[in-house]
Amino acid sequence: MKMKSSTAMMALFSVFMIAGCLDDDTLQLNDDVLGLIVFKSAIYDPFMHLDSWNEDDTSPCAWNFITCNQANGRVTEILLNGLNLSGKIGRGLEKLQFLKVLSLPGNNFTGSINPELSLIIGLERLNLSQNGLSGNIPTSFANMSSLQFLDLSTNSLSGPVPDNLFENCLSLHFLSLSGNLLEGPIPSTLTKCTSLNHFNLSNNRFSGNPNFSPGIWSLTRLRTLDLSMNQLSGAVPDDIGVLHTLKELFLHGNHFTGSLPADIGLCPHLSRLDFSNNRFSGEIPGSLQKLKVLNFLNLSNNLFTGDFPSWISNMNTLEYIDFSENAFMGSLPMSMGDIKSLKFLSLSYNKLTGNIPKSLVYCSGLFIIRLTGNSFNGSIPEGLFDMGLKEMDFSRNQITGSIPPASSRLFESLQVLDLSGNNLTGEIPAEMGLFSGLSYLNLSGNYLESRMPPDFGYLQNLTVLDLRNSALVGSIPGDICNSGSLAILQLDGNLLTGPIPKEIGNCSSLNLLSLSHNNLSGSIPKSVSLLKKLEILKLEVNQLSGEIPQELGKLENLLIVNISHNRLVGRLPTGSIFPNLDESAIEGNLGICSPLLKGPCKLDVPKPLVLDPYAYGNQIGNQNRRNRHSRNSTDGFTHHRFLSVSAIVAIAASVVITLGVILISLLNASARRRIAFVDNALESMCSSSTRSGSLAAGKLILFDTKSSADWISTSLDSILNKASEIGSGVFGTVYKASLGGDERRIVAIKKLVTANILQYQEEFDREVRGLGKVRHPNLIPLRGYYWTPQMQLLVSDFAVEGSLRSRLHERLPTTPPLSWSIRFKIVLGTAKGLAHLHHSFRPPIVHYNVKPGNILLDENLNPKISDFGLARLLTKLDKHVLSNRFQSAPGYVAPELACQSLRVNEKCDVYGFGVLILELVTGRRPVEYGEDNVVILADHVRALLEQGNALDCVDPSMGKYPEDEVLPVVKLALVCTSQIPSSRPSMAEVVQILQVISTPAPHRMEGF
Known part of the structure; x- marks a missing residue:
């Protein structure tokens, strides 16, 4: 924790400064105590990890996180890893002249790096990683000749690295500056770090050519070199073969060009290579096959050309191969299965042809295979469906044949299956509903001519089901949504018939439902209104009939609806997006009622009601006989009397109108009383402002009148002041206020910059009330406004x-x-x-x-x-x-x-x-x-x-x-x-x- 008194802190600093002037023998044992207490004084320690650090102690050797030399009792190590400390790395530590290790990673230290740390002459390990440090790297660090380990990664350090930083780096073995905002060239003095084993500058903004040869290539003891995710450019020259100790080389995410170093195979210990996301070109050097311990090879997203290397199957230690997004041609060697340790294979978006090697089934550890966007042909090797694959993506090829039957092993492991955009035929295997872990299934763009398996509803983890344009026949299974996890269901462009199942309402997670371009019939089920998350509904070009359920107007998240070219009639739902549909979304139906359409408006209503004149037996008959003479003398009618439909409608309408007039009168009276109450309260609220001359009296209009009593109890003068201001923008200044003094109910009030412009409250009121009706989870709701000719305020919710x-x-x-x-x-x-x-x-x-x-x-x-x-x-x-x-x-x-x-x-x-x-x-x-x-x-x-x-x-x-x-x-x-x-x-x-x-x-x- 911070020191409780500034006086105490000043006293410590005084003692600290005096201690530096006294004889070493006098205060030698107290130097470390004073230095650590001064260091602690600038730290916020929320969990009190450093409570044992007591300035009254004569030695810090018993303190937590401190290690001392047993011979002289001086501090040699400070290990404060991940203690959630914050504050500055201030003065004090330079007093610990026997300190060898300073480790502060995983905290929240901010500010710049204290250059006085370089005064700790014997410091060997310095770790300040994973904090919030900013500013430049101190040039004084060049004096730390004893430093063996320096980790400043994952901070916000910026600017160029001082060119003299590595003037005295003969002892340096580990250097990481990754995850900062450093820029400019890599310092030329780096070549003096001849003992360097680990070098990481990744995720910065370094630019230019890193001067590999004879620069970095001269660091012959390097084991890890990571320059990834920078802006480095130029060619990578040969001579990399001199790095006989190199195990990992990461150059991905830069602007490198040219071909790969031809002698890269002369680094016998290389286990991981990543050249992805650059602009390397040409063919892969054959020397790569000499790397007998290589297990990770990523060349994706470059401009490599030539035939796929047949010798790749000789590299039987490879576990990860990614050659995607290049221009490789030719076919895969049939001996691919010789890479027994292979786990990940991605060759997507190349120009590969031929069959998928059957020998891949011998790669028993393979769990991801991606071949999308090539020209593979032939059938899918059946053995692949007998493996423990997690992901299989063969989409956008020219694969033929049928989908192989799967084994129980694949049922348990497969999560992603994408066979879309091929020439597959035959039926969808019935056992596909047994893939318990499947989350993504895409079989679209094939010629399956199959019925949908009834067991898709048992896929408890399925979130995407895409079977578009696959010549599917039959009906949509009613249990397709039994799992409740489906987010996207696309069945467009098939030959599906029958109704949309009522069980579609069980798809509670659906965002997109697309059943267009089929032969579906019947009405749109009301259960669609249960899909509260639905955003896209596409039902166009079917044979759907009847009226659109009015309940669909409750789907507030709908953004796109298309019901065109069906046989629908009647009115559109009054809510959601339906009143604003374009003509293209509703055209081609029998009789949808919309001003956008020129055709007839047909309502699907029941037949008119006709009363049976004899339904009430002798009572009506006797009455008829009593009145017969009268009727015959007037018009000669001989029919029995009964109420017509039009008479019933007229009577009902008159009753409704009468009740409506009474109800409106009551509401108006209530509203007048409420408005009078609010106006009186507002007048009293604004009177103080008027008397002070700061504001002209106005009206606060609230759309939610239930809150009026809270709102009007707050004086405007107490709101519109500099202390309450929280921002300003194009349209005005925003203030923070509380309702009725309740700090738990905070609102934002915007004072519009429209003085002397608005002249009529009626126009302002009409527009603002319209905006007040706009509601959406991603919009700040407008709650009300205040208006005078000189000032207008808008009241809305406050975002914390x-x-x-x-x-x-x-x-x-x-x-x-x-x-x-x-x-x-x-x-x-x-x-x-x-x-x-x-x-x-x-x-x-x-x-x-x-x-x-x-x-x-x-x-x-x-x-x-x-x-x-x-x-x-x-x-x-x-x-x-x-x-x-x-x-x-x-x-x-x-x-x-x-x-x-x-x-x-x-x-x-x-x-x-x-x-x-x-x-x-x-x-x-x-x-x-x-x-x-x-x-x-x-x-x-x-x-x-x-x-x-x-x-x-x-x-x-x-x-x-x-x-x-x-x-x-x-x-x-x-x-x-x-x-x-x-x-x-x-x-x-x-x-x-x-x-x-x-x-x-x-x-x-x-x-x-």
């Missing part, structure tokens, strides 16, 4: 975690960076909120100012869009002023707004959303100003993508991330930021794309 801008660009060192899962959640949630604004209202609600400052985060870091619809409120009044204001947000402005007259539409929001994605992925601002240039983030990332290095832009603070999610998201962002508005997708399409990206994809091999 602040804005995305502050969390992304203004993060405190003690706050952990956002992980990829959180960032993706923010992207998807923001997209859903914007899609709701664009597609659920006519005219659409355009946000106009999409940027991280307007994306707020709740306690679970769920995104909440604020300030939506203010363009609708304000642009009617002064477009020129707003256009100028919008120019103050560089990087977010769609080019059509920056260069032409103000034309705000949905595509402007899509552009801003694309920029927001890029900020989340890269951690950088949309425009960065350097000394000599300006970097436009979208242009920078687009250039990297064209070079094949898009992942170089990923924020290193994010840690590990799934490349197969991040890369598609980056590509989506670049599409959204297209210069041509028509080339940008709609937000509904964006949500659909993100849903597909987030669906279970082939998993990475564990343990590598």
Whole structure:
């Protein structure tokens, strides 16, 4: 814990300074005590790990986490690993002149590295990794000639590495600077570290050519060399063969070009090689086959050409092979099965042909095989379905034959099966429903001409089922959703018949249901309304009939619906997205009632009611006889009297109207009383403001009148002050306030920058009330407003975690960076909120100012869009002023707004959303100003993508991330930021794309 008194701290510093002036013999035993206590004084220790560190002790040797030399009683080791300490690494430690080991990893230390640490002359091991340290690496570290181990990884250190840092590094064996923000060239003095065994500069921003030869290649004792995830470029020269001790070489994620070193096979101890995600070209050097202990080889995402090396089967120690996304040709050697230790094989997206080797069944440890995007032909080796594979992806090839029967071993192990885009025939094996661990099944784009197995419902872990365009026949099994885990069900483009099963309502996890282009008949079951998570519903081009269940209007998450080209009639549901469907989504039916359609409107209603005149027996007959003479004398009728349908309807209508008038009168009286109460209370609340001359009396309008008593008890003067201000933006300043003084009920109040512009409260009221009705989980709800001709306030919910801008660009060192899962959640949630604004209202609600400052985060870091619809409120009044204001947000402005007259539409929001994605992925601002240039983030990332290095832009603070999610998201962002508005997708399409990206994809091999 920090010292309780500043006086005590000053006293310690005084003693510490005096101790430095006294004779060593006088205070020798106290030097370590004083140094450690001063060091502790700058530390926050929430769990009191350092409570045993007592300044009254004459020796620290009994303290926790301290090791002493038994001979002289001086401190030699300080081990404070992972104790959740925070604060600064301040003064004091330099007093410990016998210290050999200082280890502080896994804490929350911030600030710069204290250069006085270099004064510990005999220090041999220094570990400051996994903290929040920032600034430059001190140049004084060049004086630490005794240092053998230096780990500064996973911090926020920046700037270039001092070129003289390694002037005295003869003793250095281990060096790791990975996971920082270091830039510039690799220091040339590194060649003096001739004893270096482990060298790691990964996940930084180093650039240029690393001067391999005779530079790094001269470090002949290297065992691990990791330069991955930087911006290094140029060719990797030969002469790597001099590194006879090298075991691991990682150069992936850079801009290297040229061919691989021809003599790489002369490093006999190499066990792991990763050259992926560069621009290497040419053929693989044959010397690789000399590496007899190599178990990991990754050459993916390069420009390698030539035939697939037949000698690869001689490397029987390989466990991991990834040659995906290159231009390899030819066929695989039939001897692939000789690689007995093989566990992971990915050859996707090359130009490979021929059969899949049957000998792969001899690779008994194989559990992931990916061959997608080649031209393999022939049939699938049956033996593969008798193995313990976790993932099998043979999609987008020319494979023929049928799907082999599986064994019980595969039933238990298989998680991903993708055979889509081939020429498979025959039936889907009935036992496919026995794959207990299967989460992703895609058989689309084949010629199966099969019925759907009835046991798919037993796949308890299945989240994606894609059987599109596979010539399926028969009906949809009723138990298809028994598991309840299915998120995506796609059966489009088949020959399915019969009704949509009522049991479809059991698919409680469905996000996407697509049954289009079949021959399904019957009505749309009401049970579809139970799919609360449903976002996409596609039923077009079938034979569905009847009316659309009104209950479907309760599906609040729907973004896309298409029911066109069926036999549907009647009214559309009144809720959800249905009132705003485009013509293309409902056309081609028998009689849907919509102003968009020119055809007839048919209602599926029961036949008219006809009363039987004899239903009441003699009572009516006797009455008829009593009145017969009268009737005959007037009109000659001889029929019995009975009530017609029209008479019944008229009577019922009159009763309803009468009751309605009475009810409305009562409600109006109640409303008048309530408004009078609120107005009186508001008048008393605002009177103090009026008397003080600060505010003109106005009205606070609340959409939820139940809260009025709380709201009106707060004085506006106590809210609109500098102390309560929490932010400002294009449309005004935001203040934080509590309801009725209750600190548990916090709201945000925005004071609009529209003084002397709005003249009529009626117009303001109409627009704001419309925005107040907008509700969505990813939108900040508007609760009310306050209006006078001089001032307008908007009242909304308060987001406890602040804005995305502050969390992304203004993060405190003690706050952990956002992980990829959180960032993706923010992207998807923001997209859903914007899609709701664009597609659920006519005219659409355009946000106009999409940027991280307007994306707020709740306690679970769920995104909440604020300030939506203010363009609708304000642009009617002064477009020129707003256009100028919008120019103050560089990087977010769609080019059509920056260069032409103000034309705000949905595509402007899509552009801003694309920029927001890029900020989340890269951690950088949309425009960065350097000394000599300006970097436009979208242009920078687009250039990297064209070079094949898009992942170089990923924020290193994010840690590990799934490349197969991040890369598609980056590509989506670049599409959204297209210069041509028509080339940008709609937000509904964006949500659909993100849903597909987030669906279970082939998993990475564990343990590598």
